[in-house]
Amino acid sequence: MSVTPQSPAEKITAWLEAKLGGRVLRISRQSRWRPVWFADLERNGETLALCVRGERTDMPMIFPLDHEMRFQALLQQHGIPVAKVHGWIDDPRAYVMDRVPGSEDFSKSTEEERQAVVDDYLQMLARIHQLPLEPFVAAGIRRAPEPGQSGRIGIQRYEEIYRSRKRNPEPFMEFCLGWLKRHWPDTRGREAPVLWDTGQFHHAGGRIVAALDLELGHLGDPMMDLAGWRIRDTVIGYGDFKRLYGRYEELTGRPVDMDAIRIYYFAFTLTNHLALGAALRDPAPESDLMINLRWCSETDLFATEALAEILGIELAEVAVPAVSPSPVARSHEHLIQSLRQIKTGDDYVNHQLHVAFRLARHLQRHEEIGAALEAADLDDLEALLGQRPSNWQGGEEELERFVLADAGTGQYDRALVPLFYRRNRRAQLLLGPEGSAMTRHFPAQRFDT
Incomplete structure (x- = not known):
């Protein structure tokens, strides 16, 4: 007699009840491109709100999913506000953490609340950048062979994935990578735990509830964290980055390296296309092709605008x-x-x-x-x-x-x-009708204003 295979949700339910105890009241998959499940677990008269985060399906992981889990657990152990990690599931490959309450943007916040949250986030980054390296090294968190290369390890991993999947000409990526290799910044020996894809968090009551989406966390140059969130600022709005960088200097007692931040910002604009370029040309069945096209088109424009600003080039509007x-x-x-x-x-x-x-x-x-x-x-x-x-x-x-x-x-x-x-x-x-959300471009904050 044939046995019906268990669905991913059924396997997750069995793991939660066996490992955490209690009874799963409900579980549902998030309606998006990446396998993520939300579950409510009743245990000892309380309900645990849980998030089960799976592997991406439209691109290889930059760092393994269990690397993300270990990095997040280490931050948790050092008092950084992140979602509590509960454990690893082998099938489907995923890890379990608390589901975090709060808001992901400032659409319902006052200006005072926004400023308080962003300042709290800066304080959190400053604490992360002062954490000892040894526990992260012992846990196998990725780092460069020597601190002088700490700013390169992440983008080099993206390039490895890009090269392994490239089947067609990619003149823009080749141009950008060529420029970047001629202009790597001097790290001046900086090395610390970094989130890299900064600016992702939930907040409530003027404070950070938890930093989220830590899949790019590794040991890098802390200036990378000050660069990365300039991209997300175009839709979230964190404030004037000159003021934010000044506040970071107050918190750390160290000057920010604006030359490095400019280059790291440019490098980070390339990551969407490097990771997703192959998926744009040959999308997997579950791939959200349109959101990937939107992300890549917007960050490609950020990249050209960043280089234009560095080189002092005025860009004309396209008819x-x-x-x-x-x-x-x-x-x-x-x-x-x-x-x-x-x-x-x-x-x-x-x-x-x-x-x-x-x-x-x-x-x-x-x-x-x-x-x-x-x-x-x-x-x-x-x-x-x-x-x-x-x-x-x-x-x-x-x-x-x-x-x-x-x-x-x-x-x-x-x-x-x-x-x-x-x-x-x-x-x-070409992504949609003229004036639609898919075709609107939101330029990032310039460095020279």
Whole structure:
């Protein structure tokens, strides 16, 4: 007689009841791209709110999931506000922690509350950066061979994944990596536990409840933490970074290294594309292709804007072409409206339907203006290369060859930065209707203002 295999939720339920005791009252999967389950466990008359965090499905893990768990547990042991870790599950590969209350943004906060929370977060970062290295080393937390390379280990891991999965030309990533390798900052011997993907937390009552999403935590240069959250600031809004950096100096008694922060910020803008580039071209079934495209298009623009500011280049706005008529335009619109109207009682299915709706709008926009934007890209390449590639595939191949030939010197940096900015902005314009959330760009705070 055949036995029906257990679902991931059933396996997690069995683990929770066996290892933590009590009875699982409810468990549900979060309706998003990464396997995460929320569970309520009744034990000794109390209800434990738990989060079970699984491995990513659309990209390899930068550091193993159990590395994230160990890093988080060490922070917890040293009094840093993070979710309490309860243990590791072998199948499905996941770890169990407390589900943290509080708000993830400041949409319902007063200005005074926002400032208090951000200051509390800075105090937390300052404490993390002063923790002893030995317990982290003993737990196998990743570090560079020597402190002078502490700022490189994370981005080098991203590049390893990028190289292992690369099957097509990626001229923009090759250009950015070439520039970065010519301009690595001097760490001046700095090394400390770092979160790297900073700015993620829940807060309540003007205080940090817990720092979240610690998957990139390792031993690095603390200036990386001061750079990373500039990206998330475009949607959260932490305040004036010059003031925040000044406050960090007060808390630590050490000056911030603005030259290093500029480079680390640029490096961090590359991480989405390095990790997800292969998934954009060949998405896995559960991949949220549209959110990945949105993230990569936005951070690609951050990267070009960061280099433009470093090099003193003014970037011109990109024109939106007129819509090209199509014999199937009405059919395409009908598909989009049909997807918009379908609703189910399952949050995960509703999420997948929303992914399909966004994808349909992306394809519709490509049909409307894709040919014009492709022609504009080829115009740019003709001006740079002295000849016009026959199509977009040939254009990518020729541009990557050009970039790789220039990687050692950067002779053409000032020509390539505006070119890549236009290409990246055109790619973003294809993600949805003009003015939609998918196509709006929110520039990051500049360093020179």
